Amino acid sequence: MAESNASYAKGATDLPLIEQTIGDFFDDMVARQPDREALVSRHEGRRFTYRELQAASNQLASALLRSGLEPGDRVGIWSHNNVAWVLMQIATAKAGLILVNVNPAYRTAEVEYALNKVGCKALVTMRSFKTSDYLGMLRELAPELADSKPGELRAARLPHLRRIAWIDVAGQGGEEPGVQRFSDLLASGDANDARVAQVQKTLAAGDPINIQFTSGTTGFPKGATLTHRNILNNGLFIGECMKLTSDDRLCIPVPLYHCFGMVLGNLACLTHGSTIVYPNDGFDPLTVLETVQAEKCTGLHGVPTMFIAQLDHPRFAEFDLSTLRTGIMAGSPCPIEVMKRVVDKMHLSQITIAYGMTETSPVSCQSSTDTPLDKRVATVGTVQPHLEIKIVDPETGAVVARGQRGEFCTRGYSVMHGYWDDPEKTAEAIDADRWMHTGDLATMDDEGYVNIVGRIKDMVIRGGENIYPREIEEFLYRHPKVQDVQVVGLPDSKYGEELCAWVIVKPGQSLTEDEVRAFCKGQIAHYKVPRYIRFVDAFPMTVTGKIQKFRIREQMVADLGLTADKTA
CATH class of the missing domain: 2.30.38.10 (Luciferase; Domain 3)
Incomplete structure (x- = not known):
């Protein structure tokens, strides 16, 4: 050939790689534009210049080091988007601590696995969010919290964890036994602590600085370990594709626990001196539209379903989105009609498409602002x-x-x-x-x-979340009435794909769909709970006994009248 x-x-190699750590690069950016706005968190009513963000990050880095943590220790963040999240991202990088992103959709079994797999010594978490009671789940896993002082936790099921801090909201009362307020943790640090600068000098670009969990083909997720060099440079080149400058203001409604938020969002901005704008802690289309108008955002990120939700919102026409120029649409394929509407109705003439995976920091391929629409x-x-x-x-x-x-x-x-x-x-x-x-x-x-x-294997992508059926199968095997189970992805117009479980019940037992869903509730993330559940006597197999998942998929597609192309 x-x-x-x-x-x-x-x-191309004309723009050199950054060989600094995240902390050093960020400090240089602050020196260049200390008074430019760095961060706006609309739902919290908070704003930071680059100098103010640096001071808060240094104070938190100091607090983390003073709490007994040492460079190389793992520190978890279990939260939706807020100021505390980005402070943790910068502060841990400065202190040489490895930030562990914990998916806010995780439930008890998943968070227990994640914290223990990487040996988290400290965890910063939201108190609760909608139906998720994070502190409640932690107390279920560590009843010892009730009699512990912050920093002195000794829990049988979470043996590495020593300290939990909850992200308190102004005016939110009530104390949590054994758990420290994030504001108190931050106050224990000093923005001028000399030790932070001393530690920073010992760090190298190739040091691991972040762990993100990816769904595994067997068992629970694997912890993809990323370095300063990995994610800082990916943020740089992502921003270059978008032609970001210090005049840009990027609205980030995608979650920070995922690379989309923390790399394609935060680090793309911080490497170009742009402004990070969070419209809300979780995605809400109306809040995004309001934020873009109020903050005069020039960029907007999202998965296709987010853009569709904004375009179809009954109040869409009320908002002036004329400041928008660029952004990234990723997570699942974008229908051409949706892209045309985004360009025409939302003024995103230079929106780009990105592809990658967590293990590659994440982006390997991206379109540019001048790539033809087709x-x-x-x-x-x-x-x-x-x-x-x-x-x-x-x-x-x-x-x-x-x-x-x-x-x-x-x-x-x-x-x-x-x-x-x-x-x-x-x-x-x-x-x-x-x-x-x-x-x-x-x-x-x-x-x-x-x-x-x-996909070579049967990974399912639901609303931008990667799910491996094997993980769901192994969880459902725990049910005392389940003899065997197979999980596949089926095409879905709203989320891209939905999960379907075929279940063989143990002889002499009976089982209902509601019982299966009740078994899942609170134990695995909501998006991993199968939408379709069928009880069968056998699975389609080859003569050698290999299960033919494609036959399960074909039958369900026919039974439900779905579009057959799973990857469309």
Whole structure:
């Protein structure tokens, strides 16, 4: 195969990589523009200049170090979007602590696994959010809290955890036994603490600084471990694709616990001196529209369903969105009619599309502000700077010709440090030549544009959340009446995909859909609870006994009258 016809591409290298830590780079940005607005949290009514954000971050870094934490220790953040989240992101990077993102949708079994897997010594959490009682779940896991002093927790089920701080809201009364207020934790630090600067000097760009959990094909999620160099540079090049400057104001309604919020959002802004704007703690279309108008935002992020919810809101026409220019739509494919409406009705003429995975910090491919509309909809753009990508035959590993389908692989600065405490899984994902094997099926056209066409394994993407059926199956196996279970994804017009579980009940037992859902409630995240549950006597199998999930999917699609193309 001629090299020019191979599905291989290498990104530009004219803009050099950042070889500083997040803390050092942020401090340099503050020195350049101390009085420019850095952060607006609309729902909290709080604003920070770059200098003020630096002072608060230094104070929190000081507090964390004074609490007994040492560089390399893991500190969890279990929260929706707020000021405390971004302070934790910057402060932990300055103190050499590894920030562990805990999904706010997690329930008891999942948070117990996550905190123990990486050995979290401290956790900052919301008190509650809607139906989620975070402190209640922690007390269920650690009843010892009732008799503990902050910093002295000794819990049988959470053996590494020593301190919990809850993000208190102004005017929100009541004390929580054994749990420290975040405001008190912050007050215990000193913005001018010399130790923060001393620790910063000992850190290197290649040090692990963040752990994000990705759904595993077996068991519970794996902890993708990312470095300063990984995520800081990815934020830089993402912002470059959007042509961000210090005059831009980016509205970020996507969650910070995910790379979309903390890298494509926070770090894209902080690497360009732009303003971070949070419209609310959780997504609400009306709040986003109000925020864009009030804050004169120039950028807006979201998954396609978020943009659809804003466009279809009954009050949409009331708002002036004329300041919008750019942003990122990612998480699932965008229908061309939706993209046309976003460009026309929301003034997002330079919106971009991004593709990646947590293990690659996350973005490997992105369209630019001047990518033709048809390419922005039909592809995920071209290779990012300082990265290599290739599409290979999953069986042989050989690079396929342009236009042919194969597994998407990427290599370069963005590839994770590894899965936390799991060298075996790391070696399965990253080969000896440091290529990350994504498991996604893709094609590359003659111009280098990449199209993601499916997944080698049966991962389900529901509303931008990656779910592996095996994780749900292993959880449902715990039910005393379940003999066997298979989970697949079915196409859904609202969320992209929905989960379906086929269940074989143990002989002599009876089981209902409501019982299965009740078993899931409070134990696994709501988006992992199957929407469709069917009780069957057997699964379709090959002659060798291998279960044919595609047959389950085909039958459900036919029974429910769904569109057959799961990846559309």
